[in-house]
Amino acid sequence: MTEQSGQGPALDNLSTESRVFPPSAAFTEAANVGESAYAEADADREAFWAEQASRLSWDTEWSQVLDWTNAPFAKWFVGGRLNVAVNCADRHVEAGHGERVAIHWVGEPGDSRTITYAELTREVCRTANALASLGLVAGDRVAIQMPMLPEAIFAMLACARLGLVHSVVFGGFSSAALRSRIDDAQARVLITSDGQYRRGKPAPMKDNTDEATAHTPSIEHVVVVRRTGSDVRWTEGRDLWWDELVGGQSDVHEAEAFDAEHPLFILYTSGTTGRPKGIQHTSGGYLTQAAYTHHAVFDLKPEQDVYWCTADIGWITGHTYIVYGPLANGATQVVYEGTPNTPHEGRHWEIIQQHGVTIYYTAPTLIRTFMKWGAEIPGRYDLTSLRVLGSVGEPINPEAWIWYRETIGAGSTPIVDTWWQTETGAIMISPLPGVTATKPGSAQRPLPGISAKVVNDAGVEVPHGSGGYLVLDQPWPSMLRGIWGDEERFRDTYWSRYAEQGFYFAGDGAKYDADGDVWLLGRVDDVMNVSGHRISTTEVESALVSHPTVAEAAVVGATDATTGQGIVAFVILRGSATADASTAKTLRDHVAAEIGPIAKPRQILVVNELPKTRSGKIMRRLLRDVAENREVGDTTTLADSTVMDLISSGLKSSA
Ligand code: WTA
Numbered sequence: 001m002t003e004q005s006g007q008g009p010a011l012d013n014l015s016t017e018s019r020v021f022p023p024s025a026a027f028t029e030a031a032n033v034g035e036s037a038y039a040e041a042d043a044d045r046e047a048f049w050a051e052q053a054s055r056l057s058w059d060t061e062w063s064q065v066l067d068w069t070n071a072p073f074a075k076w077f078v079g080g081r082l083n084v085a086v087n088c089a090d091r092h093v094e095a096g097h098g099e100r101v102a103i104h105w106v107g108e109p110g111d112s113r114t115i116t117y118a119e120l121t122r123e124v125c126r127t128a129n130a131l132a133s134l135g136l137v138a139g140d141r142v143a144i145q146m147p148m149l150p151e152a153i154f155a156m157l158a159c160a161r162l163g164l165v166h167s168v169v170f171g172g173f174s175s176a177a178l179r180s181r182i183d184d185a186q187a188r189v190l191i192t193s194d195g196q197y198r199r200g201k202p203a204p205m206k207d208n209t210d211e212a213t214a215h216t217p218s219i220e221h222v223v224v225v226r227r228t229g230s231d232v233r234w235t236e237g238r239d240l241w242w243d244e245l246v247g248g249q250s251d252v253h254e255a256e257a258f259d260a261e262h263p264l265f266i267l268y269t270s271g272t273t274g275r276p277k278g279i280q281h282t283s284g285g286y287l288t289q290a291a292y293t294h295h296a297v298f299d300l301k302p303e304q305d306v307y308w309c310t311a312d313i314g315w316i317t318g319h320t321y322i323v324y325g326p327l328a329n330g331a332t333q334v335v336y337e338g339t340p341n342t343p344h345e346g347r348h349w350e351i352i353q354q355h356g357v358t359i360y361y362t363a364p365t366l367i368r369t370f371m372k373w374g375a376e377i378p379g380r381y382d383l384t385s386l387r388v389l390g391s392v393g394e395p396i397n398p399e400a401w402i403w404y405r406e407t408i409g410a411g412s413t414p415i416v417d418t419w420w421q422t423e424t425g426a427i428m429i430s431p432l433p434g435v436t437a438t439k440p441g442s443a444q445r446p447l448p449g450i451s452a453k454v455v456n457d458a459g460v461e462v463p464h465g466s467g468g469y470l471v472l473d474q475p476w477p478s479m480l481r482g483i484w485g486d487e488e489r490f491r492d493t494y495w496s497r498y499a500e501q502g503f504y505f506a507g508d509g510a511k512y513d514a515d516g517d518v519w520l521l522g523r524v525d526d527v528m529n530v531s532g533h534r535i536s537t538t539e540v541e542s543a544l545v546s547h548p549t550v551a552e553a554a555v556v557g558a559t560d561a562t563t564g565q566g567i568v569a570f571v572i573l574r575g576s577a578t579a580d581a582s583t584a585k586t587l588r589d590h591v592a593a594e595i596g597p598i599a600k601p602r603q604i605l606v607v608n609e610l611p612k613t614r615s616g617k618i619m620r621r622l623l624r625d626v627a628e629n630r631e632v633g634d635t636t637t638l639a640d641s642t643v644m645d646l647i648s649s650g651l652k653s654s655a
């Protein structure tokens with residue numbers, strides 16, 4: 001398989017990519033899920049999901065699998081009752097796996113903690129007793145803003161245990177963002193920490209939450225985990241130390257079962273307009289799809305595997321693939337607190353080597369960062385334990401995919417490129433590692449039990465070889481049940497575009513290749529229209545990074561009087577490459593050669609950094625401002641707010 005090792009001069013991009021990597025016979029033979037699952041699910045989708053729901057332990061069996069009569073508000077496993085936390089902790093102990101490690105927690109400064117399922121159960125019970133002692137009752141909302149600490153997971157599961165609805169707010173969000181989320185959900189309690197370790201240094205956390213809670217009348221208590229030991233301001237009566245509140249509680253707690261449709265959490269995500277949307281998820285269907293997809297897509301063998309998802313619990317990936325999916329499946333996993341280059345750029349590989357990680361799930365942006373740092377860094381570590389690699393969050397360009405497979409996966413490890421959203425709750429489109437002959441850059445096929453289509457403006461499915469919009473044309477168990485407090489926005493955002501057909505509009509462009517496999521092309525608003533040709537920013541970026549001198553690229557469509565939009569590319573060159581007078585021409589010609597002259601960037605700007613959100617997404621909006629010579633807009637959600645100044649001043653000085 002290494003004859004196409006990605007070293008050739010003209011590396012393929014999304015348009016011309018044609019490499020295929022079938023799974024090995026040995027992998028297929030031992031895989032959790034085989035080809036027959038698709039046909040089984042197609043024959044009777046509801047029976048298929050009912051079978052998956054029986055992976056969980058229910059107090060009361062459901063009477064109906066799906067009630068879609070009040071679409072788009074779905075009810076799954078109607079009448080069923082379960083406790084989500086019991087499913088993620090206690091039942092594994094009852095099944096005799098109490099001594100299995102649930103969490104290998106790795107702190108950024110080098111401290112660590114090993115938590116078995118028995119211990120997890122006790123911690124969740126203690127935390128649940130503590131929250132109950134504050135007078136919280138089922139249905140109340142609890143906000144959580146915390147770094148990646150075990151207590152964050154205990155807190156989420158304790159909420160689930162009591163039927164409280166958690167709203168986790170990413171640790172890097174500002175106090176204003178936290179405040180608006182607390183207000184929107186009217187949370188009664190906030191759980192946070194004194195500080196957090198970021199890039200080797202303690203940074204305050206409670207200072208930030210104090211600014212928020214100064215203006216949130218709904219908050220009655222702030223529970224504070226001691227992490228950095230830094231001084232904090234204290235509001236007597238309101239603020240409570242976690243160790244004092246939780247430490248003294250009984251580690252036994254009798255859990256109550258809740259309705260399958262009982263709300264489990266709210267998670268805010270940004271939409272096309274300013275105000276974040278509180279995406280609402282419920283219990284039975286969500287946990288069913290979280291558990292099934294984690295089992296199927298990662299081929300998880302709970303007795304043998306050590307799984308690691310590098311997301312933060314502040315995002316949906318952390319909810320579904322750190323907390324609910326893996327713990328429902330009784331997995332052993334690594335949870336890492338810190339940044340990937342602290343104290344050195346080999347930290348992830350060191351952790352994989354130390355814990356014998358077998359399944360590693362990360363984001364393309366990080367893979368490209370690793371590429372930039374150089375293959376010699378992972379080359380210093382033993383990564384042979386790895387057997388499945390996952391990608392999520394954005395389209396992965398074939399270059400990064402091949403690098404991931406070759407450099408991290410020894411040229412043989414299956415890669416699962418998983419497409420899904422905060423709204424979908426769990427993975428929807430992805431290869432299955434024992435079934436799919438994978439294609440670099442394609443998420444390929446809806447999972448068994450899931451239906452997705454690529455349609456045109458009129459809602460008609462496009463033929464193979466063509467592009468359009470991605471829709472989900474059948475309800476799925478972990479689908480969002482609404483936007484908190486805003487039914488109209490829910491209908492408007494997702495269900496109005498194809499109201500007649502009843503499709504969920506995902507907001508992503510996609511195309512079918514000749515085999516009918518799905519290729520995601522980025523958000524619809526990131527698709528450019530140049531002289532009437534629809535060109536994905538991802539396609540051009542992919543072409544650019546396939547050039548040996550380019551480390552990373554971001555492409556935007558800037559308004560152009562002649563062509564509608566013109567393509568403007570921002571590129572970071574690889575360490576050894578330097579920009580000179582011919583760079584732009586070389587890269588333009590390269591893109592023209594890879595995709596076609598219509599995709600040739602109008603302008604190529606060499607920069608040192610790209611503006612990214614704290615979740616690693618490139619903020620094209622800001623680049624569009626630069627490309628269109630406008631004043632740069634709101635930069636408050638940038639991970640590093642100085643990046644835009646650097647880009648702008650760099651451009652001025654080079655102009
Ligand atoms: C994008 C993250 C291509 C997509 C789980 C989607 C992807 C948005 C992929 C949701 C993928 C996620 N290939 N694009 N494998 N995974 N996306 O809500 O545009 O943070 O609509 O959920 O990320 O982002 P969210």
